Amino acid sequence: MGGYSMRRKIVNRLMFALTALCALASLSTLFFVLGYISYRGLSSINWAFVTRLPKPIGETGGGIANSIVGSAKIVGLASLMGVPVGVLGGVYLSEYGHNKTGFCIRYAADVLTGIPSIVMGLFAYVLVVIPLKHFSALSGSVALAIIMVPVVLRNTEEFVQLVPHTIREAALALGVPQWKVVMRVVIPTASRGIVTGSLLAVTRIAGETAPLLFTSFGNPFWDNGWMNPMAALPHTIFTYAISPYEELHRQAWAAALILIAFVIAVNAGTRLLLRPSTGVSH
């Protein structure tokens, strides 16, 4: 009997030790990725790299300034399109969406979240690039905006719902029309959460490459307006990485370090400062 129970205790210990190892492995993957990118990228980052244009292949030096600015512009325009739609849709879900329509919208949003980003790029290609007959920064922003909308929407809903009913009722009891209650009381109260959700969505689309391959397309020079191809950081990393040139590989690591530093800093920063940890934005 004693041996039997001993065996059970050993199994208990052993299996939990194994699960701890699993957790350790998952965590060390993150630290390894961050450490290795820093190790390879740090030596190539200098002022010239972030302020200059790429040089022709064969010459050393040259920077990725156009990609950084291009990324900022494409992501910025995408946020201008995506955030308002997501926020107002989220307000609808939380304030009026406890019915069948609300369920359908929630379901559609969750399904949209799961659609691969390359399919969204394809959608933007069919929707914008084919009718206009050329690649454009605008089409890249459209693709990224569509990826962003469901994430912002579900986040906004979650946070608007957290606003206590008593606050709404207090305002309503004073005779304030409901739309004003929502706009002036509910949304400002939930604004921290809404900002967090939007920033997290921005970090998600800032690293997207696949939807930009055939929409904003990339461009080795300064961009020329919204209707022309534009460089973006993740896309530049991709083209440099698959090129056969040592010099471009070096620059790809440096660009990767800049991108990952931005994504991790904003992601971790917003989650630490603005909200307690909940689930992955699924």
Next chain:
Amino acid sequence: MPAVQRTAAEERIDSRSKRVTGLRERAGDRAFRWFVAGFGWMIIALAVMVGLQLAVGSQLTWTKLGAPFLWKSDWDPVAEKFGALPFIYGTLVSSALALLIAIPLGVGSAIFLAELAPRRVSDACTFLIELLAAVPSVILGLMGIFLLVPAVRSVEPTLTKFLGFLPLFRGVPYGVGLLTAGLILSIMILPFITVITREVLLAVPRSLKEAMLALGATHWETVVGVSLPYARSGIAGAVFLSLGRALGETMAVTMVIGNTPKISWSLLDPSYSMAAVIANELTEAVGDLHLSSLIAIGLTLFAITVVINGLARLMIYRVTRRGAAA
């Protein structure tokens, strides 16, 4: 007739009680409600439009080649031969491989985080694991090209030597191929499996676990006997959700899978995935049929992920509802 009248009256009461004050809705409130509802409907319209646009864009392929497009295996754009099977095969096998690696690791980590680790440690670890999900896939692809591919290449001869009796591990050690793609995909989906499984495990009612512990079970036996079965459907949801991710993942896979439209038993051979072929060939499509076939592959990918995500959502909804109610 009276029955019908009663229903109408009930409906009237129903619709009135939905309004906040029970009075007539003000014009401004109604306008606002319709305004925000418009944005909600946009989401549904968007989801429908994605499918419709891809269907329209790929019409040429469906009319010219029909359904056999999906199970033909030649892909030769110059000869205008198009069959999507090699891509579907590569996508499915690399994703299956990723699940095979990530499920035990992810569920193991989740058990540790939900059952063993103190709440604060667990929260901190979850925070970090969520950060792993934020790493852009092009960066994992970059590490794949320069780190994982050479590593896999150096291990492959050993694999062939010891496991070569299986057709899965035969062939030339290229480094790029299904195995490498599966490895990199497993890193990408690991956070999703871990975080969702942890959430589901935390939703298991305490009373159930305590009942089993009180009967003399060890902690591990409680996990296996109560927590995992209770959370089964939620874990399945997490797995399906990650599968949806893996199937559509583009950049990292494109960079390490080898991009060869060929069906081979061996995991060491280069292959191709649906997302990767779209990424590589769309801008250089050599004709209308080629372009339309690539969009058709996109539509297929869309359809697969919608079905898989739909199922995953239903499973997760079910568990978290039940957990909240208990």
